[in-house]
Amino acid sequence: MFVEHENPDGPQVSQIALVRQGSQTATLQQVPLDPQSTLARQESVKGTGISTTLYRTSSGKNVARPFGGSPSMLKRTTSAKLPAITQEPPSTLVRNLSRTLSRSFSNKVHPGVPLKFGITQEEIKKLEGSFEELKKRGGVRVVMHALRITADRGVEGEPEEIKKRTESFGSNTYPEKKRKRFWQYVWEALQDETLLILIACAIVSLVVGLTTEDPKSGWYDGAGIAFAVICVVLVASISDWRQSLQFLELTAEKRKIYINCTRGGRRCKVLIFDLVVGDIVHLNVGDQIPGDGLLVEGQSLVIDESSMTGESDPMSKDDDHPFMLSGCKVLDGFGTMVVTAVGMNTEWGKVMATLSEDTDESTPLQERLDSLATTIGKIGLSIAVIVFVVLLIRFLATTDLKHFTGEDGRKIVDFFAIAVTIVVVAVPEGLPLAVTLTLAYSMSKMMDDRALVRHLQACETMGSATAICSDKTGTLTMNQMTVVNNWICGKLRKTIGFDEDVFTEGVVEIIFQSICLNTNGNVHFPTDETLPAEVSGTPTEIAVLTWGVKLGARFEEVKKDIKTVAVETFNSTKKRMGIIFRTKDGKPWLHWKGAAEIMLEHCTGYMQADGSVEPITEQRMEELQLIISAFANAALRTLCFAFREITEAEVESLTPEKLKAEGFPESNLTCLAIIGIKDPCRPGVPEAVAKCQSAGIIVRMVTGDNIQTAVAIATECGIYQEGGTAIEGKDFRVMTPEEQYEVLPNVQIYLWCTICVHTVVPISNTCTRKACKTQEYSHKCS
Numbered sequence: 159m160f161v162e163h164e165n166p167d168g169p170q171v172s173q174i175a176l177v178r179q180g181s182q183t184a185t186l187q188q189v190p191l192d193p194q195s196t197l198a199r200q201e202s203v204k205g206t207g208i209s210t211t212l213y214r215t216s217s218g219k220n221v222a223r224p225f226g227g228s229p230s231m232l233k234r235t236t237s238a239k240l241p242a243i244t245q246e247p248p249s250t251l252v253r254n255l256s257r258t259l260s261r262s263f264s265n266k267v268h269p270g271v272p273l274k275f276g277i278t279q280e281e282i283k284k285l286e287g288s289f290e291e292l293k294k295r296g297g298v299r300v301v302m303h304a305l306r307i308t309a310d311r312g313v314e315g316e317p318e319e320i321k322k323r324t325e326s327f328g329s330n331t332y333p334e335k336k337r338k339r340f341w342q343y344v345w346e347a348l349q350d351e352t353l354l355i356l357i358a359c360a361i362v363s364l365v366v367g368l369t370t371e372d373p374k375s376g377w378y379d380g381a382g383i384a385f386a387v388i389c390v391v392l393v394a395s396i397s398d399w400r401q402s403l404q405f406l407e408l409t410a411e412k413r414k415i416y417i418n419c420t421r422g423g424r425r426c427k428v429l430i431f432d433l434v435v436g437d438i439v440h441l442n443v444g445d446q447i448p449g450d451g452l453l454v455e456g457q458s459l460v461i462d463e464s465s466m467t468g469e470s471d472p473m474s475k476d477d478d479h480p481f482m483l484s485g486c487k488v489l490d491g492f493g494t495m496v497v498t499a500v501g502m503n504t505e506w507g508k509v510m511a512t513l514s515e516d517t518d519e520s521t522p523l524q525e526r527l528d529s530l531a532t533t534i535g536k537i538g539l540s541i542a543v544i545v546f547v548v549l550l551i552r553f554l555a556t557t558d559l560k561h562f563t564g565e566d567g568r569k570i571v572d573f574f575a576i577a578v579t580i581v582v583v584a585v586p587e588g589l590p591l592a593v594t595l596t597l598a599y600s601m602s603k604m605m606d607d608r609a610l611v612r613h614l615q616a617c618e619t620m621g622s623a624t625a626i627c628s629d630k631t632g633t634l635t636m637n638q639m640t641v642v643n644n645w646i647c648g649k650l651r652k653t654i655g656f657d658e659d660v661f662t663e664g665v666v667e668i669i670f671q672s673i674c675l676n677t678n679g680n681v682h683f684p685t686d687e688t689l690p691a692e693v694s695g696t697p698t699e700i701a702v703l704t705w706g707v708k709l710g711a712r713f714e715e716v717k718k719d720i721k722t723v724a725v726e727t728f729n730s731t732k733k734r735m736g737i738i739f740r741t742k743d744g745k746p747w748l749h750w751k752g753a754a755e756i757m758l759e760h761c762t763g764y765m766q767a768d769g770s771v772e773p774i775t776e777q778r779m780e781e782l783q784l785i786i787s788a789f790a791n792a793a794l795r796t797l798c799f800a801f802r803e804i805t806e807a808e809v810e811s812l813t814p815e816k817l818k819a820e821g822f823p824e825s826n827l828t829c830l831a832i833i834g835i836k837d838p839c840r841p842g843v844p845e846a847v848a849k850c851q852s853a854g855i856i857v858r859m860v861t862g863d864n865i866q867t868a869v870a871i872a873t874e875c876g877i878y879q880e881g882g883t884a885i886e887g888k889d890f891r892v893m894t895p896e897e898q899y900e901v902l903p904n905v906q907i908y909l910w911c912t913i914c915v916h917t918v919v920p921i922s923n924t925c926t927r928k929a930c931k932t933q934e935y936s937h938k939c940s
Contacts, residue, residue, distance in 0.1 A: 276304030279327050279435075282498045286450065286505075287481055298452045298480055302496050305436040309454050309494065312420035312438035320434055327435035330449060330500035332507055338402065343395040350528075353387055355535050359582050360384040362574070369571065383582060417448050418694060420494075425680040425694045437497045442678050442696070443727065445488045449500040453480035456493025457725035458817075461486050466505055485509070491727045492678050522619070531589050538584020546577035623855060627908070630861040630868070631697070634875050635837040639701035643794060643834035645785050647767045656709065661767045666710075668765070672799045672830055673706035674716040676737045676749045678727075681706075681713035701835050702751075702797070724812060726822050728752075733862070736822045738804060738812070748804045748822060754786045754832050755864055757798035764829040771828055785832060790866030793874060794834030800827040837871075844876040851876075860908045868907050882906035 285291050285301070295301060307313055313323070347353070360383035367376030416427040420438040428437070430448050439448060441459070453459070459475040463486045472489050473479065482495045485506035501507050550573055557566060631637055644651055647665060656666050674681075679695025681703050691713075693703045703713070719742040728735035734752020741747065750757060758779070763771045774782070789796045808823060847857050859872045865884050872878035884907035890898065 275306060279503060307436045311423045313436045315421035323434040323436055328501045328503050330433040331431055340399055343398045344391060347391045347394040355585055356383055356387050359578055362578050424682040433500055435497055435500055439495050439497060441488050442492045443488055443490060447482050447484050447486050449484045449497040450504040451482045451495040451497045453482060454494040454496055458491035458727050459493040460490040462489050527589055531586050535585045538581050542577035542580040545580060546573050549573040625856040627858045627860050630859055634840060634843050636840050637697045639697045639835045639837045641701050641705035641833050642836045643789055645832040647765050662769045665767060665769050669830055670711040670716045672749045672801060674711055674713050675739055676751045679703045746804045746809050749801045751799050754796035754798040757800050758782055760824045761800050761827045761829040787866055789834035790864055791870055793870035794836055795863055795867055796834055798832050799830040801830060802827050839874050847876040858906055865909055868909055872907050878906050
């Protein structure tokens with residue numbers, strides 16, 4: 159057996175990896191070499207049967223170190239494995255050795271061995287948005303090869319490799335905008351109209367006081383006004399400056415987003431700032447794309463690119479449209495992408511660089527008080543002018559101007575001083591100070607309660623709230639889900655695992671397929687068997703997959719030899735997700751997973767432990783519905799697993815257009831299992847709800863669970879009380895505005911509904927019927 163492998167550092171050298179055993183030869187990876195390359199030297203790894211070859215390119219450059227490593231490195235990596243694999247069949251030998259070599263040398267950075275890439279950032283830029291350029295380059299897989307990664311391994315994640323990729327392609331960070339200096343906040347505070355009037359009054363008062371009165375005491379009034387202005391400016395400036403620092407910390411905290419990546423062949427969560435070019439990123443509905451990249455594989459992937467392109471229509475991503483833009487959101491489907499640009503090299507980074515710093519807006523209270531202060535100031539100024547004019551006219555009418563003396567001039571200045579005094583008294587210089595101090599105090603108190611408020615007007619707005627509509631999962635509950643009850647193949651069980659004398663091997667295989675294939679999550683088993691399996695995905699997927707692991711499912715073993723035909727992703731309308739796949743024998747199967755009460759309507763039979771399928775009679779349907787009700791009344795979320803064999807004709811008829819319009823077949827399903835998932839109530843929620851209710855605030859729960867589960871959890875949280883009602887979105891939608899107004903005061907739970915933009919529904923008990931008729935009512939809840 160021998161291995162030949164060429165270092166890809168040279169531009170004209172490609173990789174060749176061959177494995178021979180006896181008379182059989184298998185190619186691990188082969189790309190034609192430069193025809194002008196010549197053999198320079200061959201080195202053998204003693205005791206392994208492996209030899210490595212050194213080539214000289216047409217430019218005269220020697221190319222060594224196979225897979226980025228020397229023969230001695232190759233020997234250390236493979237010698238321990240050779241005794242175990244040399245007795246294997248050639249196909250198994252090739253697969254095992256390929257995996258060993260790729261894991262050991264494809265991405266790893268060895269001390270003293272430079273990591274070089276077959277593509278530069280400038281070359282990647284030329285590929286962006288141009289499918290023709292990408293095809294010329296050889297496609298997505300060739301770009302991945304040039305980035306020294308594979309789809310199943312990704313970046314190895316070693317510090318030296320991450321450092322090298324960051325040096326070569328940049329980091330996924332944006333330059334911080336220049337912070338405002340303290341004097342800039344002082345200058346902004348001085349732009350207040352009220353303060354400008356006060357400054358003018360202070361100057362005039364000082365001039366008048368020093369010229370017409372005793373200089374020792376005449377400056378008192380002017381200095382007092384100036385001191386008040388200085389206090390207001392300093393307090394406002396310091397408050398805004400501290401607020402900006404706290405908001406910078408808040409922004410940094412908000413940006414700490416973790417991305418699902420594959421590194422070193424295992425799924426893990428990576429901080430978005432640590433993302434590098436070459437990372438394999440897994441995307442699901444609701445995710446924001448963390449960097450520019452290319453689609454590796456995806457199912458029904460739909461992206462909202464309006465923030466980057468201005469196009470309102472969602473974009474479907476597939477092999478013909480593989481370009482992914484940073485900052486865009488996944489609307490539907492799921493997929494895997496390879497990151498080709500991060501940070502300022504992305505289109506999103508260029509947009510971020512052009513954005514100016516957020517400007518602080520006045521709160522509604524500040525605007526009203528500023529308007530009041532300005533109005534009072536204008537009235538005071540008008541009265542002061544009138545008084546000054548009246549006094550001046552009276553003085554001029556009673557004075558002989560031919561004998562105008564200095565004493566007469568001082569009297570005119572006194573008249574002006576009286577006018578200034580009126581202005582000073584009328585203008586509420588303490589009002590801005592009081593508002594600033596109040597808001598600063600409110601913000602500090604909320605910070606003590608671990609509540610970070612980005613916009614202070616939110617505090618004022620919440621002060622007038624009469625109702626709170628809260629999501630359930632992750633808000634009222636901990637979002638830490640666990641399967642605690644299950645009904646499998648006609649048996650209600652709380653035990654984990656299968657009884658071999660009860661469940662046949664075929665039934666167990668179908669159950670494992672339903673759990674492990676119809677999912678967006680992933681399971682990684684560490685090499686150390688004493689460590690628990692690492693499960694990733696949404697909280698619901700984690701609960702289901704963890705349950706599958708406890709049942710004995712081996713994720714990779716179940717997926718082996720399975721070919722996915724099509725996937726229907728989960729959506730809030732259908733409340734289910736499905737997959738069509740082919741098993742090793744080529745037979746197609748359809749598996750569904752979704753809300754139990756909905757899935758059960760499409761099932762005509764259920765599988766028993768011996769593999770037989772029993773029809774769901776009316777009596778059996780009632781029993782299953784009672785099981786679902788029992789789970790729901792125990793505050794458990796219920797999921798149902800169902801499947802059916804699908805014909806080749808049905809598979810061929812599933813065109814993209816038909817899938818988009820109708821989806822997968824939903825009839826004649828066989829029920830496999832029903833599970834109950836517990837999501838415990840978050841500590842402190844009942845107390846918080848009670849405080850809101852004691853303050854006269856109605857707390858309502860909005861959820862996608864069925865009514866029994868919702869009522870049980872709402873009761874546990876203290877939301878659902880005697881006299882309250884729970885209503886589904888479809889029932890609320892068909893009501894007239896008058897009927898909606900009648901039921902709203904008592905509604906405490908909203909089920910399966912969405913709140914539409916530009917929809918106003920009156921919820922205050924103090925609304926009059928006449929006033930409510932002028933409001934716009936929601937007719938779009940789903």
